[in-house]
Amino acid sequence: MQELDSFRSLLCARRAELESVAEGADAAGATVELDQSRVGRLSRMDALQAQAMAQESGRRRRLELQRISAALARIDAGEYGYCLRCDEPITVARLHVDLSATLCITCAHAAS
Numbered sequence: 001m002q003e004l005d006s007f008r009s010l011l012c013a014r015r016a017e018l019e020s021v022a023e024g025a026d027a028a029g030a031t032v033e034l035d036q037s038r039v040g041r042l043s044r045m046d047a048l049q050a051q052a053m054a055q056e057s058g059r060r061r062r063l064e065l066q067r068i069s070a071a072l073a074r075i076d077a078g079e080y081g082y083c084l085r086c087d088e089p090i091t092v093a094r095l096h097v098d099l100s101a102t103l104c105i106t107c108a109h110a111a112s
Contacts, residue, residue: 015068067100
């Protein structure tokens with residue numbers, strides 16, 4: 001595939017971006033202190049909601065990092081850009097939309 005180096009660069013840049021965000025986001029998912037004498041009930045609810053959102057963002061970030069690592073491994077193995085189900089090439093347009101796509105559009109529709 002002609003654009004393999006471009007895809008590798010984009011994947012590495014996205015990985016670096018996610019890792020950078022993860023460093024600053026760890027504190028947001030920390031345990032919320034429930035001291036009623038210091039914080040009102042609504043403030044605690046806001047803090048709990050913010051904590052839950054931060055934890056979910058972290059989960060999604062870790063999942064995307066795993067997908068990026070798998071895509072980079074497929075590049076190294078010479079398997080990037082091929083559907084894992086039918087072994088047909090994944091269109092370049094689809095890879096531009098989702099750099100870590102593992103299925104062609106036909107197989108992706110069949111899986112959903």
